[in-house]
Amino acid sequence: MDFYLSNISQVPKEDVPIKGTKGAKIQWLITKNEGAHYAVRKFSLEKMGVIPMHVHKYQETVIITKGKCKVCVADKEFELKEGDYIFIDSQVKHAIIAEDELEFFCVIDYVDDMSIKTLNEDCP
Template sequence: MDYHISNISKVDRGEVQIKGSKGSYIQWLITREHGAEYAVRKFTLDPKGIIPMHTHKYQETVIITKGKCKVCVGDKVFNLKEGDYIFINSQVKHAILNEEESLEFFCIINYTDDMSIKPLDEDCTSRLP
């Protein structure tokens, strides 16, 4: 395919399928099916929504477009807000915890030979101030 044009409102939204996720939704905007070597995804998290600690082989860049959240990466916790972004390398454990308002962010990932996600039995909220 030479190009693809659409609107986010036309893309199916599904629940994030990582064990322990709550109030978190994903839309796959650009994928291999469009001929891309990367994927662009939009996430929406309800107030107090969570994507729990996990790892995967692919790299990702998360760009916050609405709201505020805490991102646990490795053994650190960062507060991110609209306009902030973070790069997370392959196999680095991470989680996203929404605050009081709806959270929206885009996530760009590369395709690897293994796209599986490994949930971790680890609660990063114990590190929160």
């Protein structure tokens, strides 16, 4: 495929498939189905929505486009707001907690194992 054109409003919102997630939806905008070697996803979280501590083999970049959140990565905690972004390497534990309505884009690479392991840990 030479190109792919769409609109975010046309992409269905699905529950985030990470055990323990609360108030979070995901939209898969660009994937290998369009011929890409990476995926672009949009996440929407309700105020106090949570994506719990987890790890995976793929790298990701999170770009905040609306709201504020707490991001726990490795053993550190950061406050991110609209315009901030963070790169998280493979196998680095992380979690996101929305402080208000939150929207962000997340770009990931495709690896041999796309599974996600939820950790029984809270943010530090």
